[in-house]
Amino acid sequence: GFLGLSGAILIQVYNALCQGDPTTFILILAIVPTLVSLTLMPCVKIYKTTTFDDKNHLNAFSAIALIVAAYLMLAIILENIFSFPVWGRTITFIILLVLLASPVGIAAKALKEEKDPLERYHQIPGEPDQTTVGSSSGVDLFRDDEDDEKDMNLFQAMVTVNFWLLFIAMICGMGSGLATINNISQIGESLGYTTMERSSLVALWSIWNFLGRFGGGFISDIFLHKGWARPLFIVITLATLAFGHLIVASGFPGNLYIGSILVGICYGSQWSLMPAITCEIFGVRHMGTIFNAVAIASPVGSYVFSVRIIGYLYDKVAEGEGNSCYGTKCFMLSFIIMASVAFFGFLVALALFFRTRWFYGQLVVRRLRRLSIS
Numbered sequence: 001g002f003l004g005l006s007g008a009i010l011i012q013v014y015n016a017l018c019q020g021d022p023t024t025f026i027l028i029l030a031i032v033p034t035l036v037s038l039t040l041m042p043c044v045k046i047y048k049t050t051t052f053d054d055k056n057h058l059n060a061f062s063a064i065a066l067i068v069a070a071y072l073m074l075a076i077i078l079e080n081i082f083s084f085p086v087w088g089r090t091i092t093f094i095i096l097l098v099l100l101a102s103p104v105g106i107a108a109k110a111l112k113e114e115k116d117p118l119e120r121y122h123q124i125p126g127e128p129d130q131t132t133v134g135s136s137s138g139v140d141l142f143r144d145d146e147d148d149e150k151d152m153n154l155f156q157a158m159v160t161v162n163f164w165l166l167f168i169a170m171i172c173g174m175g176s177g178l179a180t181i182n183n184i185s186q187i188g189e190s191l192g193y194t195t196m197e198r199s200s201l202v203a204l205w206s207i208w209n210f211l212g213r214f215g216g217g218f219i220s221d222i223f224l225h226k227g228w229a230r231p232l233f234i235v236i237t238l239a240t241l242a243f244g245h246l247i248v249a250s251g252f253p254g255n256l257y258i259g260s261i262l263v264g265i266c267y268g269s270q271w272s273l274m275p276a277i278t279c280e281i282f283g284v285r286h287m288g289t290i291f292n293a294v295a296i297a298s299p300v301g302s303y304v305f306s307v308r309i310i311g312y313l314y315d316k317v318a319e320g321e322g323n324s325c326y327g328t329k330c331f332m333l334s335f336i337i338m339a340s341v342a343f344f345g346f347l348v349a350l351a352l353f354f355r356t357r358w359f360y361g362q363l364v365v366r367r368l369r370r371l372s373i374s
Contacts (some may be wrong), residue, residue: 010125151283173343175301177267251328
């Protein structure tokens with residue numbers, strides 16, 4: 001979710017520190033992420049907790065994420081309506097930094113509980129250890145020997161039909177979604193949107209991306225425990241994505257606001273649904289490798305749609321007009337093609353859903369059985 005919010009956060013950084021100086025901003029983007037990663041690496045440690053603790057901390061962290069998203073949306077809208085002075089942008093940025101730092105409090109509380117477990121537990125002699133993560137008597141409730149046998153490595157996964165169905169669906173979904181954000185400013189320019197409106201669209205896209213990443217995983221988890229196979233939500237998002245591309249292609253007044261909401265939420269949802277589906281179908285042992293192999297679909301799809309479709313068709317229409325294009329003709333055909341591709345992805349994801357429906361039914365039964373044992 002915070003990966004989705006990062007675009008809106010960085011725009012606030014630019015407004016507060018570097019407005020009018022894009023060169024300095026690019027320098028910050030080049031240096032700061034690496035420095036932050038190197039500085040905070042030693043803080044990453046593994047702690048034994050209980051499922052109850054994990055849920056409480058996750059709920060608190062999720063609440064903070066939603067508050068940050070709401071604050072950013074409010075700030076973007078107000079900046080679009082009013083012209084903030086330097087001191088106003090600085091105050092807005094300081095409040096954002098305080099909100100972003102607030103999860104440190106959750107971590108501090110968790111560390112305190114880890115050092116003083118007696119505050120949480122009054123263990124009866126003879127009872128199994130309650131501090132084992134998600135387990136009873138030291139046995140993981142969500143894993144067993146049968147699951148370990150089904151864990152696949154990358155090569156085993158790549159020879160399955162399910163892998164390629166998921167990969168193709170992600171090319172259609174992630175690729176076309178990323179191509180949209182890559183070109184949204186130029187689309188807005190061709191349709192007569194102001195510079196401020198185009199900047200707001202880019203920033204708001206980050207909010208929709210966050211809501212998709214956050215909501216896609218959260219909602220699919222709820223329905224998964226009711227017996228709904230998770231690939232069904234890939235089907236739903238791809239169908240909605242196709243509709244969003246058609247709205248962008250239509251060119252009616254305000255279309256980019258509606259289209260960017262639909263495309264942004266659906267694009268973000270794919271990034272939470274795909275890793276979960278990868279883990280559930282192919283197992284957790286080599287999940288990182290398989291996940292990154294499937295994630296290649298995003299840049300591959302983005303290259304095909306951004307360069308070979310949108311770029312090529314735009315250049316053809318813009319010929320003889322100073323390499324510029326204005327009106328719905330500039331991107332209409334490109335987004336009709338992407339809507340057709342998203343619909344094809346919908347059919348592919350539907351095939352994956354039918355192929356895995358029985359598997360997900362068995363997965364839910366096993367998990368509920370283990371939870372009842374605990």
